[in-house]
Amino acid sequence: MAAKLRERGVIVHRARFDPKLGLTGLGTAARMFRAPDPGQEVTLCEEDGMVRFFSVSPPSGAAELRRSLNRAEAALSTAQADLARRDDALAALTERLDRLEAQVRSAPPPAKRTRRPPADDT
Incomplete structure (x- = not known):
């Protein structure tokens, strides 16, 4: 997933998934269901090599x-x-x-x- 995002010009960061934190708000949840645009930054929250959720932020x-x-x-x-x-x-x-x-x-x-x-x- 990270490679495909990078090919599209998206900046990818990785983070460990912490189930105690959960989603940090409705804004993050809403942004999870859209494709990030080139230049935006995505943080992939992973657990055991699988992406559990991601957040998108502006460039x-x-x-x-x-x-x-x-x-x-x-x-x-x-x-x-x-x-x-x-x-x-x-x-x-x-x-x-x-x-x-x-x-x-x-x-x-x-x-x-x-x-x-x-x-x-x-």
């Missing part, structure tokens, strides 16, 4: 910070990939330029052209 500030951090990390990853592609393209162009410059340096000098004197029409 905390920490949860929003975590989502914001995840978005920033994704943007950074994309930017780093773009920069890596540009670095590769720049390296290829630099290598090509170096080869062309070497070819120009090793090419024989151009042949000298001699001008013919102007024709004498006299």
